[in-house]
Amino acid sequence: MCREVDLQQAVLAKNDATAHSLRAGLTARGTTVVNLLSSPGSGKTELLERELARACERGVPVAALTADLATENDAVRLARSGAPVKQVLTDGLCHLEAGMLGRHLDNWLPDGTRILFVENVGNLVCPASYDLGETLRVVLASVTEGEDKPLKYPTAFGLAQLVVVTKTDIAEAVDFDEAAFRAHVQQVNPGVEVVLTAARRGEGVGTLLDRALAAGEGAPVHTPVMARQHPYQQHTHTHGDMGAHDDTHTHRDHGAHGASHTHTHAHTGIHTHTHPDLGTHEHPHTGPHAHAHPDEPLVMTPVPDSAAQYRS
Template sequence: MCRVHEVQHAVLAKNDALAAALRADLRERDVVLVNLLSSPGSGKTALLERLLTRAVEDGVPVAAITADLATENDARRLARSGAPVKQVLTGGLCHLEAAQLRGHLDGWLPDGTRLLFVENIGNLVCPSSYDLGEELRVVLMSVTEGEDKPVKYPNAFGSANLVVLTKSDLAQAAGFDEPAFRGHVDRVNPGVPLLETSARTEQGIGRLWETVNGGAAVHQPVLARAAADGQHHHAAAHH
């Protein structure tokens, strides 16, 4: 078991180094990477299509990569926005990794791109452990999934710079307990901004667009703070 732990740690450490290098390269090119995480069926493709359409309408140079285990359905949907879109098929892998993402960006990312959206595979477990070099990590959840998801998946929600509640037009029909949801979010990631949206009614889309178009993380997630504190304590002990 200890050996498995060591291998996992080594894999994540290698990914983190590659993600840091990719982040630095993208900053050199003035590209902001936004990593979208959610479970399947949260509505993130519909929401991303709205954001890409808004970016094109506003004249903001934008591009998107969408990852799936199979099919190119999402890429075809997103391309309707008029933005450059690339589909990544992972061949069974349940998450994207920094090296894989870099390989798909090389030679494809259009010059002058300012915002790059990455629609990660629908999964709240594996993708949350892998830094992709993003400036902004957005974790989405629909009202139909139940208000306790943040405490069930603390690594995902605890690593978010922004939490987005989707399909809010269905909240009443789903019997969604919004105060309980907000309490759960605050428990795993105190202070993280929370936006309510609906791709169908366009509720909150303008505010979400303004936030991601701001170009930088609006909140340091609790897991990032814990990692920074751990590095500080380690350095102090070493000293």
Template sequence: MCQSANVTQAVLAKNDGLAAALRDDLTRRGVTVVNLLSSPGSGKTELLGLVLARAVQRGVPVAALTADLATENDARRLARSGALVKQLLTDGLCHLEARQVRGHLNGWLPEDNELLFVENVGNLVCPASYDLGETLRIVLMAVTEGEDKPLKYPTAFGSAHLVVVTKTDLAEAAGFDEAAFRSHVHRVNPGVEIVRSCARTGDGVDTVLERALAVRDGAPEHRPPLAPQSQGHIHMPGGDPGHPHPHATSAPAS
């Protein structure tokens, strides 16, 4: 096995250990973590804002940690929901890691919190390999992105507990083939639930919240992200050897 593959596996193994410890800690506190993954521009911030607002209306103690390379624009947008929101800036790193999540939760997350949504960096490659201590992983995709995306990003879609199709009001104009999309999703993740959503109409908002609340109440069990294969390579952001950045692909779970 090449050295870069060994480094990749070591980095991910360390992250998995930190994520498992974080999940155990938060579970004891009664906190359920929901990890949101998508490409940039999928509409996940808009949808998350509506989900947070609905949770606040229903009296569910909820918070959100939103990640970007720069700016606090998304945190300001999400704060309009009335939920507790914090911005996490990655300084160029294109994914979140468990250590970052833990560091930002310390002293910030209220003791009575029940749901924590983590909006990952817009990217379907690197974030898919990093467990953040979540119990529910949601992968979102807009109809404008093309129905073959699950086949192009099998690790992301293959590790999802729930797949959400966004901007469905544009499906006809975009020529989106929903039947093909569903077939592709189930090819890499057999049986996973697919939810249609539209931020303009509010379609799917309640469903996403209900799935998160169901996890809070005990189902489904956590399923960790897929392990990367040996063809992953390492990218050092800013030349910093202290932050290896594996880009890895993996086969879908059977």
């Protein structure tokens, strides 16, 4: 038999404490953090570049931190706006965490920054569970992703404080049903505002900046029902019959950010993953599998430093 110890709650509790401290520190500095979540290819970077440029035109001190698994392309692109930009390379990690954000802001965030936009890794699964100390959490979806996107990713959309639809200039071409999308958003997150944008035409550009400024000045921010009831969903993993061994399987969650373990051995069996957004699936698993013994420390995989700061 295999006894399982789930570290998800412990990891999230530690992240929440760090996020709370980070939020308090940034608020004291007069900085409002906006956490941007979306799938890859949603047009998030395009819209953010134009929001940064609009802020610079209006004389609003802003900065942006952008995260990707690899390449510095987005930082180079965002720096064209004239705003201070920093790239974070996660080296395979599928999301940002509050501690990572805090380390990358140390000795970098310019004094007097009113709005810090954080472009999270393109992913609507893992980032949804991690508070970054933001004042405003924004989830974006393009018209090409379909009207049922909120139903497929209920945690991400259910915890959003603002939902932004991008690429509306091609909505007719892809037969996007705006009414259906809005209905699905309200189904998972009643009362949240939905904003329409077409960045290349300039439509809706500046709205995100306005909402961030208002939040920083104390205007009411939407509180999702899901956040009040159960802010974070869990990943759970179970293993089938592993043969004649009895030990403890310790893990964080399903993703590229797993922990390093002190003992590894081979096993053959069925590996079952259950995820709130993805459902349950099984697959055979043969090969090395890591197990941490109760009396031994768990060593987490270190996060690499980010790339250098960028400016246009």
